[in-house]
Amino acid sequence: MTTELTELLITDPDADQPQTNCPEAGDRATGPRRDVRGFTAAQRFDLIGGGAAAMALATLLFGWFAPLSGALGWVVVAFAAFLGLYVLLVSMEADLQEVKDRLATVLFASAGVLLFGSLVFIVVYTLTRGAEALVNLNFFTQTMEFSGPLDPLTNGGIGHAIVGTLIQISIALAIAVPLGIGTAVFLNEVGGRFARFVRTVSDAMTALPSIVAGLFVYAALIQGLTHERSGLAAGIAITVMMLPIIIRSADVVLRLVPANLREASYGLGSSRWRTVWHVVLPTARSGLVTSVILGTARGIGETSPVLLTSGITAAMNTNPFGGPMISLPLQVFDFVRSPEPNMVARGFGAAAVLLVLVLTLFLIARALGGRAPGDLSPRQRRATLAASRRDEQRFAKRAATVPTLEGSPHAA
DSSP states (O other): OHHHHHHHHHHOTTSOOOOOOSOOGGGSOOSOOOOSSSOOHHHHHHHHHHHHHHHHHHHHIIIIISOOOOHHHHHHHHHHHHHHHHHHHHHTTSOHHHHHHHHHHHHHHHHHHHHHHHHHHHHHHHHHHTHHHHTOTHHHHOOSTTOOTTSOTTSOOSHHHHHHHHHHHHHHHHHHHHHHHHHHHIIIIIOSHHHHHHHHHHHHHHTOOHHHHHHHHIIIIIIIIIOSOOHHHHHHHHHHHHHHHHHHHHHHHHHTSOHHHHHHHHHTTOOHHHHIIIIIHHHTHHHHHHHHHHHHHHHHTOOHHHHHHTOOOSSOOOOTTSSOOOOHHHHHHHHHTSSSHHHHHHHHHHHHHHHHHHHHHHHHHHHHHOSOTTOOOHHHHHHHHHHHHHHHHHHHHHHHHHHHHHHSTTOO
16 A cells, blocks of 8 residues: 555656645745845935924924824824824835835834933933032032031032942842852752742742832841841842842843753763853853843842831941941932922932942943853963963973983883
């Protein structure tokens, strides 16, 4: 039966062939290739013309034809009109596929402009509102211990809040980084039923409200053990918020390490933990640094858990184990709720300092872990070059002694 079926398929040209959706070579499009990245002069005209017509239409609707008002509404109507007019102009000279490509390009570009514009607006607005306080040196060096709401901006500052923030985030990083990355390594390199349980718990903790973390630390540590608010309690509360972010992002990064690197290490006789330490972690170094940055950005701006655990103080406190220790987010919250303009200016100045602090931590982290796997720092390159020179000298000495040994009477 099998032989007859094979002969039928070979001799019968009309026999059924396997069906496929792939086009034949002759059915492929032979037209010119479309460029979906650049813009021609006509396409640039469509873009500018659609934008100008949309703004004019929105202005007519808000000023003449419809009872509409508000700058935000004008922007929304103008953008919706721009999309419709742009699609109409492009469709006059292009096919449906190109219209879709151009529309998707405009939507993605608009999303990027909106995101970047929002970031610039936040930074510029914060710096503008806090400029009156930022120009005074005492704002960075003094505390509010001997200053009140009615005092001028030349008195008082946020030195105690800056120190408190650095101490609290240092405590949180010292706990969260090894614990978070260690947990991610356990989830990827060990696995098992307990690993699935840990991954489920970390996913659930990602959506944990910050006030719940503060209440947990307040009930377990402050009410149960220390009976006072402190920087240590605030650091532990920040750790609770940072841990799930670091675990989940580091887990994703470690999954991206190619499996053949592990197999090559095992093939050379290396153990599991030596492979993790010398192969997996260096390969994922840049991604792990990014996960730490994400966790730090989440923890350094938290206000609710710090409000319940650190307390509010106007004096400098460098002891995280005793007494209240305020941080920058909590200091901003305390400043901006005051009706006095000088206190509000101090609040925006503190927010600007917090932005600069986050940016500084980001730059330091990128400098430490931004290199690709295998890239050496200048110090490591100098050390490697020095080691190569020493090896070269040793080989030269060995080569110089070989003829002497061969010419000796005791040579074999």
